Amino acid sequence: MKKLIIALITLAFTSTSSIAGPKIEVLHWWTSGGEAAALKVLKDDFAANGGEWMDMPVTGGGGDAANVALKARIVAGDPPSASQIKGPTIQEYDQEGVVAPYNIDEVAKAEGWDNLLDPMIAAIHKCENNSGPYCAAPVNIHRIDWMWANKAVFDANGISVPTTWDELNAAAEKLQAAGIIPFAHGGQAWQDATVFEAVAMGIGGNNYYKNCYVDLKESCLRSETTVKVFDQMRKLQGFTDEGSPGRDWNVATGMVIEGKAGFQIMGDWAKGEFTAAGKVPGVDYYCAATPSNNGYLYNVDSFIFYKSSDPDKQAGQKLLAKLMMGKNFQKVFNLYKGSIPARLDVSMDEFDKCAKTSNADIKTAGASGGLVPSFAHGMAQGNTMKAALQDIITEHFNSDMSSVDAANALADSVLANM
Amino acid sequence: MFKWLEKNLPKIVMAPAVGLIGWFVYGFVLWTLYISFTNSKILPKYELWGFGQYEKLWASRKWLISVDNLLVFTALFLIFCIVIGIILAIFLDQKIRAEGVLRTIYLYPMALSFIVTGTAWKWILNPTLGIQKMFIEWGFENFTFDWLVNREMAIYTIVIAGVWQSAGFVMALFLAGLRSVEDEIVKAAKIDGAGLFTVYWRILLPMMRPVFFTSFVILVHISIKSYDLIVALTQGGPGISTTMPALFMTQAAFHKSQVGLSAASAMMMFMAVAAVIIPYLYSELRRENAR
Numbered sequence: 079m080k081k082l083i084i085a086l087i088t089l090a091f092t093s094t095s096s097i098a099g100p101k102i103e104v105l106h107w108w109t110s111g112g113e114a115a116a117l118k119v120l121k122d123d124f125a126a127n128g129g130e131w132m133d134m135p136v137t138g139g140g141g142d143a144a145n146v147a148l149k150a151r152i153v154a155g156d157p158p159s160a161s162q163i164k165g166p167t168i169q170e171y172d173q174e175g176v177v178a179p180y181n182i183d184e185v186a187k188a189e190g191w192d193n194l195l196d197p198m199i200a201a202i203h204k205c206e207n208n209s210g211p212y213c214a215a216p217v218n219i220h221r222i223d224w225m226w227a228n229k230a231v232f233d234a235n236g237i238s239v240p241t242t243w244d245e246l247n248a249a250a251e252k253l254q255a256a257g258i259i260p261f262a263h264g265g266q267a268w269q270d271a272t273v274f275e276a277v278a279m280g281i282g283g284n285n286y287y288k289n290c291y292v293d294l295k296e297s298c299l300r301s302e303t304t305v306k307v308f309d310q311m312r313k314l315q316g317f318t319d320e321g322s323p324g325r326d327w328n329v330a331t332g333m334v335i336e337g338k339a340g341f342q343i344m345g346d347w348a349k350g351e352f353t354a355a356g357k358v359p360g361v362d363y364y365c366a367a368t369p370s371n372n373g374y375l376y377n378v379d380s381f382i383f384y385k386s387s388d389p390d391k392q393a394g395q396k397l398l399a400k401l402m403m404g405k406n407f408q409k410v411f412n413l414y415k416g417s418i419p420a421r422l423d424v425s426m427d428e429f430d431k432c433a434k435t436s437n438a439d440i441k442t443a444g445a446s447g448g449l450v451p452s453f454a455h456g457m458a459q460g461n462t463m464k465a466a467l468q469d470i471i472t473e474h475f476n477s478d479m480s481s482v483d484a485a486n487a488l489a490d491s492v493l494a495n496m
Numbered sequence: 497m498f499k500w501l502e503k504n505l506p507k508i509v510m511a512p513a514v515g516l517i518g519w520f521v522y523g524f525v526l527w528t529l530y531i532s533f534t535n536s537k538i539l540p541k542y543e544l545w546g547f548g549q550y551e552k553l554w555a556s557r558k559w560l561i562s563v564d565n566l567l568v569f570t571a572l573f574l575i576f577c578i579v580i581g582i583i584l585a586i587f588l589d590q591k592i593r594a595e596g597v598l599r600t601i602y603l604y605p606m607a608l609s610f611i612v613t614g615t616a617w618k619w620i621l622n623p624t625l626g627i628q629k630m631f632i633e634w635g636f637e638n639f640t641f642d643w644l645v646n647r648e649m650a651i652y653t654i655v656i657a658g659v660w661q662s663a664g665f666v667m668a669l670f671l672a673g674l675r676s677v678e679d680e681i682v683k684a685a686k687i688d689g690a691g692l693f694t695v696y697w698r699i700l701l702p703m704m705r706p707v708f709f710t711s712f713v714i715l716v717h718i719s720i721k722s723y724d725l726i727v728a729l730t731q732g733g734p735g736i737s738t739t740m741p742a743l744f745m746t747q748a749a750f751h752k753s754q755v756g757l758s759a760a761s762a763m764m765m766f767m768a769v770a771a772v773i774i775p776y777l778y779s780e781l782r783r784e785n786a787r
Contacts, residue, residue: 321624476735
């Protein structure tokens with residue numbers, strides 16, 4: 079017995095004090111389905127390069143639980159090597175001084191990330207107010223302004239994919255008259271905001287979107303255009319069913335798949351639900367951008383790399399950053415996730431129709447100034463401002479607030495949180 | 497040595513617990529108080545900033561809505577739990593058959609987590625899945641019961657679920673109270689010609705004063721802290737119509753990068769709980785000292 083205990087203790091000690099080499103501790107919430115499968119590719123890559131991967135998955139609430147765990151670790155002075163953080167939140171952490179001295183910049187320089195990424199996407203991942211060294215790595219680009227429509231339902235009612243919001247409204251009225259729920263929607267604050275930003279970009283145009291939701295100009299927020307955007311939101315609300323409040327997004331997607339509802343406005347992760355149900359784009363369902371002037375609302379998932387004094391972990395961070403931006407991972411991961419690679423030179427051959435559309439559209443949008451960050455998904459604004467906008471949008475959508483009141487409330491809410 | 501140990505053993509045994517509670521409860525309360533006076537955003541900061549967070553808090557629409565909701569919820573939750581609890585307790589007190597089974601049935605919801613209660617009621621109350629759909633399928637085409645998705649009424653669905661969960665617990669408290677009253681008192685009242693109603697209304701219920709007090713304190717602090725029920729049932733929606741202070745607090749800390757504001761709201765909740773608990777403890781302790 080005694081010998082056994084001693085043996086166990088020695089084993090415990092030897093297994094923790096392993097050989098020196100790249101080491102990484104990754105906090106993430108990709109634990110199920112395609113995301114987990116994709117992450118495994120990365121883990122295997124990492125191991126094949128002699129690294130030791132310490133997984134720290136925290137599931138629950140779409141990253142809420144992980145955020146709690148992350149903050150606890152940082153407050154305790156022991157941040158993980160890398161975690162899933164994106165958009166302006168990267169800068170928020172940088173300003174707290176937990177990211178410098180930007181370990182991975184060396185890799186980024188050596189690999190030439192500046193040439194591999196769109197300058198706008200690249201800036202997100204640079205610390206010191208988006209212009210300094212790289213401190214985070216992008217893994218994908220999600221498009222938000224997608225409309226997912228059931229083709230059989232559209233065909234049966236003689237509807238083609240709408241290219242303007244008026245056409246969309248007319249199509250929805252047709253469906254409603256035929257006794258089909260036109261608009262599958264889950265009434266949760268972030269989903270309301272997701273629809274809102276697609277409407278804002280579509281009705282107001284790309285410059286309006288940038289003025290209002292990126293630059294937060296008060297005159298823009300109070301403008302007649304914002305009122306029109308809220309008017310369209312009110313119309314869309316009339317196209318939902320009464321079970322909508324509180325519904326999860328994937329349940330709403332399910333309604334489109336089953337033909338109970340006509341269409342949904344949701345980011346490209348919705349495609350995973352169609353794929354899982356064995357549906358083929360263009361045959362069973364349409365994936366089309368919501369009406370806009372060559373706009374493209376992007377949402378990029380990234381990993382941030384915190385400061386670390388352990389040379390093994392520093393080596394691990396460098397290795398992980400390199401692999402994450404590697405062609406193989408960018409391709410495989412996005413095939414699973416439904417998004418497109420952040421890296422520009424990945425071949426799109428193996429991707430489906432929707433992803434190819436997305437990849438073509440982002441280039442058009444980039445050239446014409448239509449590439450804009452999603453605020454509903456934390457790309458345009460930090461968490462505080464995102465919530466300030468979201469609160470008013472969801473309140474308007476779920477009440478009988480007038481569009482004028484909503485536009486003013488939106489401006490007030492933004493000013494109060496400046 | 498042995499004598500010393502015997503004398504001090506209870507203190508030694510209690511010391512770690514007292515130390516841990518002192519640090520993890522009171523220490524962290526003080527820490528939160530301190531943070532509420534700083535301009536902490538995504539992470540805690542330690543430079544003092546004054547009362548700015550409290551000013552921001554009371555200027556926030558969402559906070560005011562959540563305070564309103566808390567008042568409505570607490571009042572209704574208290575009244576319904578206590579009234580239903582008393583009625584159930586009085587019925588069970590009639591020495592009926594199968595009392596044990598019934599008591600368990602009424603008390604059983606207490607064994608569930610609020611998350612389970614919330615999720616179950618979310619389905620029951622959803623107009624396209626639950627009661628409304630059932631009635632429509634039975635042929636009552638115009639039947640509507642859409643409180644859950646109605647901004648004005650959604651807060652009452654939280655009351656319904658909360659009362660369903662906690663009324664049985666109040667019943668158990670009152671039943672225990674009623675059973676502790678000596679039979680002689682009831683018999684004497686009956687000889688004097690008092691009916692059943694009079695016996696309860698004039699004699700037994702007034703004797704239940706401490707039970708009222710206990711239920712009040714327990715229910716009020718459940719309602720101020722209520723978080724999981726709302727997360728499961730409405731997530732604060734439709735819109736932000738059912739936001740409550742605890743939900744506001746977690747959202748501020750973990751979604752909105754407003755750690756300082758969150759600490760300020762936590763302190764407001766702490767004060768609300770203290771306003772209820774401290775007079776209670778004071779009266780209890782004074783009574784004990786008087787003995």
